[in-house]
Amino acid sequence: MTAADSAVVYESEVTQVGGQVEAFLGHGLLIFFGAQSPAELHDISVLHRATVAEDGPHPGDLIKVGAEELEVLAVGPVVRDNLLNLGHLDLKADGRTEPKLPGDVCVRVGDLPLLREGDPFRITRPALSNKEPNP
Amino acid sequence: MTEYKSVKVTKGRGGWGGPLTITPTDERPLVASITGGGIHPVAQRIADLTGGEAFDGFSSSAPFDKLAVAVIDCGGTARVGVYPMKKVKTVDIHGTSPAGPLAQFITEELFVSGVKPEDVEEA
Numbered sequence: 001m002t003a004a005d006s007a008v009v010y011e012s013e014v015t016q017v018g019g020q021v022e023a024f025l026g027h028g029l030l031i032f033f034g035a036q037s038p039a040e041l042h043d044i045s046v047l048h049r050a051t052v053a054e055d056g057p058h059p060g061d062l063i064k065v066g067a068e069e070l071e072v073l074a075v076g077p078v079v080r081d082n083l084l085n086l087g088h089l090d091l092k093a094d095g096r097t098e099p100k101l102p103g104d105v106c107v108r109v110g111d112l113p114l115l116r117e118g119d120p121f122r123i124t125r126p127a128l129s130n131k132e133p134n135p
Numbered sequence: 136m137t138e139y140k141s142v143k144v145t146k147g148r149g150g151w152g153g154p155l156t157i158t159p160t161d162e163r164p165l166v167a168s169i170t171g172g173g174i175h176p177v178a179q180r181i182a183d184l185t186g187g188e189a190f191d192g193f194s195s196s197a198p199f200d201k202l203a204v205a206v207i208d209c210g211g212t213a214r215v216g217v218y219p220m221k222k223v224k225t226v227d228i229h230g231t232s233p234a235g236p237l238a239q240f241i242t243e244e245l246f247v248s249g250v251k252p253e254d255v256e257e258a
Contacts, residue, residue: 027236031213038169038192040199040217044237078210078229085171086193090212101234103210 005127009061010083011052014119018043022114028094030065030112032121034087048121050087056080057105057123063091064122066113072123074099074106137161139186141258144204149230150249152241156258157224159187159203167192169218170208170228177228178206180252199223211235219245226250 015035020043024031033045056079057063061072070091076099082088094100095109115121141158159166166185168178169192182189187203205218208228216237218225222245230249233241 024236029212029236033213036193038167039196040221041213044213044217076210078208081208082210088213090210092212101211101231102229103212 006062007125007127008052008122009055009125010050010057010121010123012048012050012087012121014046014048014066014115014117014121016042016047016117017115018045018047020044021046025112025114028092028109028112030091030115032087032089032091037086037088046115046121048087053084053087055123055125056083057089058125059097060126062124062126063105063107064120064124065091066115066119068113070107072105072107073097074104076102076104078102079105137164137186139164140184142181142184143256143258144181144226144247144250145254145256146247147230147249147251147254150227150247151230151232152243152245153247155204155224155226155245155247157181157185157187157204158258159185163201163203164188165190165197165201165203167197167202167205169193169205169214175206175208175228176252177226177250177255180255181206181226184255184257213237215246215248216240 096106139159145154166182166187168174199221207214211231212235220240227248
């Protein structure tokens with residue numbers, strides 16, 4: 001599969017990383033909020049500013065956080081609204097294929113990166129593998 | 136001085152915690168809607184019944200210690216914990232139960248979930 005076969009449904013850049021973010025990584029959790037979110041959420045969140053906000057993640061999509069690219073295993077029912085309305089996403093490295101909580105986006109068990117200002121936060125949807133080849 | 140009234144907020148179907156009695160004061164007059172997309176109907180109803188001031192947390196900001204209550208639409212991890220951690224009474228539209236790294240702060244005295252406008256009554 002080449003990059004041309006996939007679509008970017010969400011593209012953003014990290015603008016600030018809260019002081020509690022590293023502690024939450026120890027719980028396998030990375031919390032995103034849009035840069036316009038209330039100040040009380042900044043401590044626990046990676047803030048970012050989106051340039052493309054077409055859709056939330058689906059299972060099978062790829063989420064790029066910093067240098068890591070992670071396959072989405074499961075997505076809760078309120079994730080799309082959270083992301084498109086608030087820039088909010090809870091990324092959990094819990095390996096679940098059914099989300100435990102309605103706001104969860106689940107990826108493989110393992111370390112999540114400590115992001116830095118300027119890092120990418122991007123959701124890419126691979127083209128369907130059974131897609132008809134272009135004529 | 137403004138005259139404030141109290142409301143009782145009861146958990147809805149599938150919800151957890153509460154009931155909470157919410158009474159704004161001159162020190163804590165704000166009913167914050169931390170929901171995006173404007174003031175949520177639950178926040179508006181709490182403000183209407185109590186005389187508190189409804190306020191959109193995503194379009195302006197206020198210090199924690201001005202909030203009578205925070206109305207959230209949290210899917211379970213972040214906002215459910217942040218406001219209780221600061222001892223702010225918290226009403227979640229979604230029927231979530233305590234979870235996540237902040238679960239220790241989420242108590243029945245501070246948090247109620249699964250709430251719809253009809254779960255807010257004059258106390």
